[in-house]
Amino acid sequence: MARLVMKFGGTSVADLDRIRNVARHVKREVNAGHQVAVVVSAMAGATNQLVAWCREAAPLHDAREYDAVVASGEQVTSGLLALVLEGMGINARSWQGWQLPILTSDAHGAARILDVNGAELVKRFKERGQVAVISGFQGMHKETGRITTLGRGGSDTSAVAIAAAIGAERCDIYTDVDGVYTTDPRVVPRARRLDKIAYEEMLELASLGAKVMQVRSVELGMVQSVRIFVRSSFDDPEGIDPRAEPPGTLICGEEEIVEQQVVTGIAFSKDEAQISIRRVADKPGVAAAIFGPLAEANINVDMIVQNVSSDGATTDLTFTVPAADYQRATDVLTRAKGQIGYDRLDGATDVAKVSVIGVGMRSHAGVAARAFKALAQRNINIRAITTSEIKFSLLIDANYTELAVRTLHSLYDLDKT
Numbered sequence: 001m002a003r004l005v006m007k008f009g010g011t012s013v014a015d016l017d018r019i020r021n022v023a024r025h026v027k028r029e030v031n032a033g034h035q036v037a038v039v040v041s042a043m044a045g046a047t048n049q050l051v052a053w054c055r056e057a058a059p060l061h062d063a064r065e066y067d068a069v070v071a072s073g074e075q076v077t078s079g080l081l082a083l084v085l086e087g088m089g090i091n092a093r094s095w096q097g098w099q100l101p102i103l104t105s106d107a108h109g110a111a112r113i114l115d116v117n118g119a120e121l122v123k124r125f126k127e128r129g130q131v132a133v134i135s136g137f138q139g140m141h142k143e144t145g146r147i148t149t150l151g152r153g154g155s156d157t158s159a160v161a162i163a164a165a166i167g168a169e170r171c172d173i174y175t176d177v178d179g180v181y182t183t184d185p186r187v188v189p190r191a192r193r194l195d196k197i198a199y200e201e202m203l204e205l206a207s208l209g210a211k212v213m214q215v216r217s218v219e220l221g222m223v224q225s226v227r228i229f230v231r232s233s234f235d236d237p238e239g240i241d242p243r244a245e246p247p248g249t250l251i252c253g254e255e256e257i258v259e260q261q262v263v264t265g266i267a268f269s270k271d272e273a274q275i276s277i278r279r280v281a282d283k284p285g286v287a288a289a290i291f292g293p294l295a296e297a298n299i300n301v302d303m304i305v306q307n308v309s310s311d312g313a314t315t316d317l318t319f320t321v322p323a324a325d326y327q328r329a330t331d332v333l334t335r336a337k338g339q340i341g342y343d344r345l346d347g348a349t350d351v352a353k354v355s356v357i358g359v360g361m362r363s364h365a366g367v368a369a370r371a372f373k374a375l376a377q378r379n380i381n382i383r384a385i386t387t388s389e390i391k392f393s394l395l396i397d398a399n400y401t402e403l404a405v406r407t408l409h410s411l412y413d414l415d416k417t
């Protein structure tokens, strides 16, 4: 007997038929004798609709009320799944974040989980064989008691946090793809499913654009050593032997991965914007004058490139910000023009960041150099570059994203054979 968390994303609970399918997956594990906590997302599209209504009601909405609205999507699916399970003769009960409770910080809209009380769930597993159906994405602020949400894609984080709290053997993330691929399989059909991926690599993939797992869920899994298994909810529920190893990807410690490739995966994001500050004074304190106000405005600056000054007096500085913050960032910099001292601001939102990831890069030199050459052969211009121990990122024109990803995917031997 094992204790399991089974998480189902929006597409997997998109309508009642899909919820019935989810119930059959749950039934299979219950029949195998497992203690099961299920975490569900809102029906596909539901959260987008709720977010849109908030924006329409009040463009500058109170984040507390935004959370009250957007958390409701998950309440519907947890209740419906509990109803369907009961109808199949399985003892099940739904739980909202505040009922366990799942305590969080007060950062409404992007709250952090501080503590999960799983005691009642465990008691009910043991005494009544009851399945817990928990609304993902939501929690409760530890002081005010108000409903919070964990940021888009946050049900993954709910699932991992609950798995840690109840000491689950595994946290199964059921989604609309059957695992983590070398890159988004919807964009690159030649992408290959990975059997295993290290937490650190998954963390980079997720934070650099692969939305298959929310970044915080991977962070939490790494810290709490939760074994996370990404698999498909569209497989025939009864066609799976709960004792056999199903197709999917295990996110685990690096030491568990025997055959380590140099490059594990490629992520990309079109949610970037580039800002170039022309002819800024080349002297101490200028970077502080530029990035200080942006930090105060809570704008995340990512790639930074500073040119060598050609005239000894001024230089150009280029960096990226999230596309959603582009307007705000240029406003902040225009206001600070006097303190910074520059000639002109240039910006572009039609840019994309393509990132190559692999823990093997720690011990292999020249990995990035090969990419520069391959992209040059395709006439793809690189606007900015950043590197770190296990990844490098390139900023390019958004039009070339798919071509660049496919080129690099083949270059590093990631194509499916």
Ligand code: ADP
Pocket: 008, 009, 010, 011, 012, 041, 153, 174, 175, 176, 177, 179, 180, 181, 182, 183, 184, 185, 186, 205, 209, 210, 211, 212, 213, 265
């Ligand atoms: P859910 O609703 O189940 O949470 P998401 O839409 O959040 O599902 O995440 C699954 C999607 O992530 C897939 O449909 C796929 O297009 C996308 N994705 C992006 N990069 C990858 C990758 N490297 N491997 C697998 N899926 C990926």
Ligand code: ASP
Pocket: 009, 010, 041, 042, 047, 048, 073, 136, 137, 151, 152, 153, 154, 155, 156
């Ligand atoms: N329903 C939420 C969202 O769409 C959370 C999730 O699906 O994980 O972002």
Ligand code: MG
Pocket: 009, 153, 156, 211, 212, 213, 214
């Ligand atoms: Mg998701």
